Amino acid sequence: MSALSVRQVRFRYLTLYGLRWLPSGLMMPVMILLMQERGLSLSQIGLVATAQGLVVLALELPTGGFADALGRKPVLAAAWVIGLISLVIFAVADSFWLFFLVWALQGVYRALDSGPLESWYVDATLAADPDAEYERGLGHAGTVIGLAIGAGALLGGGLVALGPVGPVSALTLPVLVAIVLHVVSLVALFVLLAETRPATGAAALRASVVEAPRMVGQAIGLLRRSRVLLALVAVELFWGFGMVTFESLLPIRLSEVVGNADRAAALLGPAGSAAWLANAAGAALTPLLLRRLGAAPAAALLRVLQGVTVVGMGLLAGPVGVLVAYLACYTVHGASNPLHMGLLHRQVDGPYRTSVISLNSMMGQPAGALGALVLTTLADRSSVSLAMLVGGVVLALAAPLYLPAWRAARNAAPAGQPSQVDQPESGDRAAAPADLDAAPAQAR
Numbered sequence: 001m002s003a004l005s006v007r008q009v010r011f012r013y014l015t016l017y018g019l020r021w022l023p024s025g026l027m028m029p030v031m032i033l034l035m036q037e038r039g040l041s042l043s044q045i046g047l048v049a050t051a052q053g054l055v056v057l058a059l060e061l062p063t064g065g066f067a068d069a070l071g072r073k074p075v076l077a078a079a080w081v082i083g084l085i086s087l088v089i090f091a092v093a094d095s096f097w098l099f100f101l102v103w104a105l106q107g108v109y110r111a112l113d114s115g116p117l118e119s120w121y122v123d124a125t126l127a128a129d130p131d132a133e134y135e136r137g138l139g140h141a142g143t144v145i146g147l148a149i150g151a152g153a154l155l156g157g158g159l160v161a162l163g164p165v166g167p168v169s170a171l172t173l174p175v176l177v178a179i180v181l182h183v184v185s186l187v188a189l190f191v192l193l194a195e196t197r198p199a200t201g202a203a204a205l206r207a208s209v210v211e212a213p214r215m216v217g218q219a220i221g222l223l224r225r226s227r228v229l230l231a232l233v234a235v236e237l238f239w240g241f242g243m244v245t246f247e248s249l250l251p252i253r254l255s256e257v258v259g260n261a262d263r264a265a266a267l268l269g270p271a272g273s274a275a276w277l278a279n280a281a282g283a284a285l286t287p288l289l290l291r292r293l294g295a296a297p298a299a300a301l302l303r304v305l306q307g308v309t310v311v312g313m314g315l316l317a318g319p320v321g322v323l324v325a326y327l328a329c330y331t332v333h334g335a336s337n338p339l340h341m342g343l344l345h346r347q348v349d350g351p352y353r354t355s356v357i358s359l360n361s362m363m364g365q366p367a368g369a370l371g372a373l374v375l376t377t378l379a380d381r382s383s384v385s386l387a388m389l390v391g392g393v394v395l396a397l398a399a400p401l402y403l404p405a406w407r408a409a410r411n412a413a414p415a416g417q418p419s420q421v422d423q424p425e426s427g428d429r430a431a432a433p434a435d436l437d438a439a440p441a442q443a444r
Contacts, residue, residue: 004194006128010137012192013121017141018148019185020080020117023087023178025152028272030160034171038094048100053369055107056114057362072116073195079112080189084182091175115357120193122345135290135342142283142334150276228408229347231401233360235303235340240367242395244375245310245388246329250322253384258319271323275330282334295339296406300399302336307396314388343405 004012035045086105093099118138125134156174163170224230254267289298309332312325341357348356371391379387 004124004128006125006132009121009124009128010140012194013117013124013137014140014144016117016185016189016192018144019181019188020113021145021148022152023181023185025149025276026156026159026174026178026181027087028149028153029156030171030174034090034175035099037169037171038099040096040099044096045099048096048103051100051103052107052110055104056111057366059108059111071195072120073189073193075112076116076120076189076193077186079109079116080182080186082112083109084179084186087175087179087182091172091179114361117193118341119357120195124194133290134345135295135338136287138338138341139283139286139335142286142338143280146276146278146280146283146334150273150280153273153276226347228404229344229356231404232340232344232347233356233363235398235401236360236363237367238303238394238398238401240364241371241374242307242310242391243364244368244371245391245395246313246326248372249375249379249384249388249391250313250326252379253313253388254319254322256384257317257322267319267323271326275327278327278331279334282331282336283338285335286338289335289339294406294409295343296402296409299336299339299343300402300406302332302339303399303402304396306332306336307392307394310392310395311389314385314392343402347405 032045035048040048082105086102086109089098089105090102093102118141121137121141122134125132125137155177159173159177160170163173165173168176258267289295289302292298293301306329309325309329313322313329316322316325344356344360371394375387375391378390
């Protein structure tokens, strides 16, 4: 891993990241429609989809510890194989329980996939150059995911327009292409991701299974040791609650201003692709924001701006105003996520990196469920606009949680020299537990 340069590590990371998300983009336009075509009702589709959320919630943190203990490459390989199996079953599924199995496997896939590739990138970058600014690569990844999903969605729509092909229905064709692309991504993973692990084989696997719970427990312990890390993870509570506004309430709001549900659905198709491209454009702004403001101030400002865009979606009149606010929301989201993740990585050392990412991700699950319950109830009993206003305010309230990271960076910067990229103060860095002598904290 250390033989790779920073540029080579970034290229491999971005290539694998794009290949991982391209099949997902292909599936987005057809997933719900295909299940309907195969006989599932909307209520049944809602039930099978809960399998993924429940599995992710149960496995997110344990699989993060497993990746830190065993290694990122084998966990990613297992995840992508499971994802491939779920796509193959999805291509032929024709019953409620087969689709339930698909979504459960997708949950295992998402839980295993959450964090290892990003953790490998950060650790490999630091191995190549301890002073490297890996936030730039995280920002480029935001651009890549937007382009990959947007391109995949457009390709999926084009394939549906071309189909059917022989016995393959138009809605099934993108699934088959996604399977092929998933195989390509799996091959690329084995070729491009270079990782040095202390041990391999059955003994390493058994040791990792034993070690994973300790890694999880110690990752949770890091939150008690670092007020900066605790505040950053708490940001996800507000984000998970507030994201319901632009993921679930926007279609209802657009239907209100358009006056016709079918027309609103027709508008949301191209708008969704445009939103991911806007997300990519926002992520491309990360280096500029780092230079001008620093990570923590920029992240705090963007949380406020995202709240403002959500309020705009709720209050602006006409479909043009609502969709402009929607695209602005995704632009801000694309810029804010790399900054948040960069700050998170700088508060934790390599042995616990994936576990902490999983902790951060897991916080959004219960918050999202609460947001869905509260905001949809508020929209039903009062108005969608009021629900979006509340969600936007909650998003903006996360901004002060970046202040501990900002203060730590200011204290750590040499006198008279402003920090370009926020660095943690040594007292705020989450220290390695004393009982893990084999995994000392890495000095930055």
